[in-house]
Structures are given as structure tokens and as C-alpha cells.
Amino acid sequence: MLLDLHNLSVRLAGRTVLNDIDLSVNHGEFIGLIGPNGAGKSTLLKAALGLIGASGDIRLTDLPLARLTPVERARAVAYLPQEHEIAWPVAARHVVALGREPWREGFAFGDYAGGQIVASAMTRMGVSHLAARPANALSGGERTRVLIARALAQTTPLLVADEPVAGLDPAHQIGLMKLFRSLLREGRSVIASMHDLGLAARWCTRLVMLHEGRIIADAAPAAVLTAENLRRVYGIEAFLGEAGGGPVVMPTELSEK
Numbered sequence: 001m002l003l004d005l006h007n008l009s010v011r012l013a014g015r016t017v018l019n020d021i022d023l024s025v026n027h028g029e030f031i032g033l034i035g036p037n038g039a040g041k042s043t044l045l046k047a048a049l050g051l052i053g054a055s056g057d058i059r060l061t062d063l064p065l066a067r068l069t070p071v072e073r074a075r076a077v078a079y080l081p082q083e084h085e086i087a088w089p090v091a092a093r094h095v096v097a098l099g100r101e102p103w104r105e106g107f108a109f110g111d112y113a114g115g116q117i118v119a120s121a122m123t124r125m126g127v128s129h130l131a132a133r134p135a136n137a138l139s140g141g142e143r144t145r146v147l148i149a150r151a152l153a154q155t156t157p158l159l160v161a162d163e164p165v166a167g168l169d170p171a172h173q174i175g176l177m178k179l180f181r182s183l184l185r186e187g188r189s190v191i192a193s194m195h196d197l198g199l200a201a202r203w204c205t206r207l208v209m210l211h212e213g214r215i216i217a218d219a220a221p222a223a224v225l226t227a228e229n230l231r232r233v234y235g236i237e238a239f240l241g242e243a244g245g246g247p248v249v250m251p252t253e254l255s256e257k
């Protein structure tokens, strides 16, 4: 098991924001974490990584999270936060190279393998041509892709991404979905929060639907994205169909109250 959450609860400012979450991530899964604004998606991802306090059990790569050192954690899981910001005017290639930090040996002389991994992560995200550009002067979508390249360069078995497709154009959205799927063939897994239900339906192997801090569905996409669940959780009607050999989910209207 890459990640195992049991009885996870989070209270923020005196309010229970996550309630009794049980969730396991195995090798080779692309899990879409869906749910309306404020459902608790970011909180769940942060709590799972130990970035905010939570009660319950968290196991990462079969070990209690608290027993792992920061370097061991960073070798197990890479995290793309929701704010895709880079404040410093450093070259994009240096931002991606930060992903290699957890793997740097004390007195390594040159890092040929690391350099190759950084270059390959940049190629996979289509940002090689931006290598020398100051990262704080990139467009929003370019910055997001640089930060995803950094997470890929970390070569972790698990990638946790908070709204990775936000701000990407349609071609880069689909490209990223295909890239995540290709990681599964390497036995790696991805858990990503998403608002685009069409992309989630088509590319994720499993969807976890959060509503008011609780998991209300955890299954294959078609079983989670039902008319009833969409009405209850999002208050929307949607076209549910099929095209090009895969499911299509297109929100169409607000449900009647």
C-alpha cells in the first residue's frame, strides 16, 4: 500500500473539516479526488502528507508517517500544492532540479543521473524550451507545468497533486492526463483533486467523492458520477454519455432545489 488513511479527521478553527476518512492508495492507480468547493479535498491531501495536524492513522509506504524522516517522506511522495506560485526569479531548470534534492548524496561529485532525470521530466511536461527563463516570469500554465516537472523529477512512487489541470489549456490537460496514466505502467500512483468531471471520468482509474468532509463514494468513475450523486453533491444536472471509446460527463444545468 502506498498510502493508507484510517479514521482521519481534521478540525480547523474549531470546525470539523474532515470526518472519519478511510482511504487506501495502491500501486498503479490514478485517483481523482472530487467534490465541491470547501468539501475538504486540499485538507485531505495536506493531512495525508502530514502538512497539517490530523487525528487518525496515516501510513505511507506501509510505515506510520510519523516514523519516516523528512527525506524518506520526500522519496516516497511528491506534492503539487494548490497555489502554483513561484516567487523567486530562478531559472525554471533550477526549480525542476529541486525535485532531486531528496536524492542528493552528501558529497556527490556532479549528478549526471539527476541531470538526466531533470531533463526528461522537463521534456515530459513540454517545458524544456523554458529551462533558462526566470520561473516567476512564466505564464500561469507554464508555471504549473514546471512545478509538475519538479514533482516528476522527484521520482516518487506516489504523486499527490492539488488541482494539477487548473489553468492548463485543453491540449495540456489531456497531455497531463495521459502522462499520469503512463506513470501507472511504472507502478507509480497519482492522487489528484479535480474540478473537471469530464477529465476525471475519462482518465482516472478510480474516483473518490468528498462532500462536507466525508467520503460519500469511492469506486470506478462510472459508479461515482451518477446523476443522483451529481445532483446531491454538486446540485447539478449533467449529460452522461460516451464518445470516442470513453465516458463523457458534461454539466448542463443547476438542479431544481
Ligand SMILES: Nc1ncnc2c1ncn2[C@@H]1O[C@H](COP(=O)(O)OP(=O)(O)OP(=O)(O)O)[C@@H](O)[C@H]1O
Pocket: 012, 013, 017, 035, 036, 037, 038, 039, 040, 041, 042, 043, 044
Ligand atoms: N486554515 C483554515 N482555517 C479554517 N478553516 C479552513 C482552513 N483551511 C480550510 N478551511 C475550511 O475547510 C474546509 C475545506 O477546505 P478545503 O480547502 O480542503 O476544500 P477544497 O475541497 O479543497 O475546496 P476548493 O475546491 O475550493 O479548493 C472549507 O470549509 C474551508 O473554509
